[in-house]
Amino acid sequence: MKILVTGGTGFIGSHTVVELQAVGHEVIIVDNLSNSSADIVDKIELISGIKPELEIFNLSDKELTADFFKRNKDIDGIIHFAAFKAVGESVQEPLLYYRNNLESLVNILQGMKDSGIQNIVFSSSCTVYGQPDELPVSEDAPIKIAESPYGNTKQISEEIIKDTVKATDILAIALRYFNPIGAHDSAIIGELPLGIPNNLMPFITQTAIGIRECLSVFGDTYPTPDGTAIRDYIHVVDLAKAHVIAVDRMIQGNMANEFEVFNLGTGNGYSVLEVINSFEKVTGLKLNYKIVDRREGDITQVWANPDYSNNVLGWKAERGIDEMTLSAWKWEQVLANK
Numbered sequence: 001m002k003i004l005v006t007g008g009t010g011f012i013g014s015h016t017v018v019e020l021q022a023v024g025h026e027v028i029i030v031d032n033l034s035n036s037s038a039d040i041v042d043k044i045e046l047i048s049g050i051k052p053e054l055e056i057f058n059l060s061d062k063e064l065t066a067d068f069f070k071r072n073k074d075i076d077g078i079i080h081f082a083a084f085k086a087v088g089e090s091v092q093e094p095l096l097y098y099r100n101n102l103e104s105l106v107n108i109l110q111g112m113k114d115s116g117i118q119n120i121v122f123s124s125s126c127t128v129y130g131q132p133d134e135l136p137v138s139e140d141a142p143i144k145i146a147e148s149p150y151g152n153t154k155q156i157s158e159e160i161i162k163d164t165v166k167a168t169d170i171l172a173i174a175l176r177y178f179n180p181i182g183a184h185d186s187a188i189i190g191e192l193p194l195g196i197p198n199n200l201m202p203f204i205t206q207t208a209i210g211i212r213e214c215l216s217v218f219g220d221t222y223p224t225p226d227g228t229a230i231r232d233y234i235h236v237v238d239l240a241k242a243h244v245i246a247v248d249r250m251i252q253g254n255m256a257n258e259f260e261v262f263n264l265g266t267g268n269g270y271s272v273l274e275v276i277n278s279f280e281k282v283t284g285l286k287l288n289y290k291i292v293d294r295r296e297g298d299i300t301q302v303w304a305n306p307d308y309s310n311n312v313l314g315w316k317a318e319r320g321i322d323e324m325t326l327s328a329w330k331w332e333q334v335l336a337n338k
């Protein structure tokens, strides 16, 4: 099948392209390279032996996107990753986030409608749950008021998709990611944060390799066993595989509803200190870190109830926290030797 992967040169996108190719799908990537580089398709080829087609343009551009869909009516399914994702930046530049993340989605859905393309998998986030009232959090938990414009774009995107699905023949699956970390086993692709990382795992590996002096642990007075905040970290390859299962589910006509939502998490929560401990254990290194104030907007704890994904999607995360932290470290070492 021919699968369009928007944002396919990014962190999760590139890992997903590899998994799609592994089961025989033909992939076409659309990416504007705003947070990635064109040579990722060569890296993908090193892993899979197949270089995916890459078209470089901005999906927020209505004309260019319409033209793309006119030329590519034979696409069987779309996995839509292309979006901005920095929470802090979204607070500073909300319009940039609303324009980029929402206009691109509307343009893609319009292109699907006009070209008769039926299937789309959307990259959503557990951020839609805010701080859930009950843990682990299930897909039917209430959506909380978004903490950031970034989070709001995910909520609004799900609404846009839901309305569109009702009014058209389009089918959609929203995948709500918990905290994706780690890198491909080959250490040929991984996360490539621009500048100072916002997220925990790249900050840990950059500190260990000497790019950063010290990791700041944001708060140790949360009401958790060790006082640091808890998240459900998930290996990016496990996450990537879920996308293949989701898009196949749609193409094979196995959906139970025209719009489905699945959590992509392991079901296990780890505190910031537990992630650091895992990293130190698997690498044998001592990480330089200090406790500082809480980061504004952070929630105390969240982890997934993955039962619905496990049972209905037929997907289960297989890799544990040590495998995640070790693969992230191997990747950082490869980057350091470039």
Ligand code: UD1
Pocket (backbone or CB within 6 Å): 085, 086, 087, 125, 126, 127, 147, 148, 151, 179, 198, 199, 200, 201, 203, 215, 216, 217, 218, 219, 229, 230, 231, 272, 295, 297, 298, 299
């Ligand atoms: C955030 C977003 C999420 C987004 C994800 C990826 C929120 C509530 N969540 O997740 O929607 O999809 O980023 O961009 O905004 N930490 C430190 N020191 C650091 C960095 C992080 O202690 O230098 C802690 C954080 O306080 C948090 C945990 O590590 O407790 C994970 O942080 P991070 O990797 O940034 O992910 P989230 O904030 O959970």
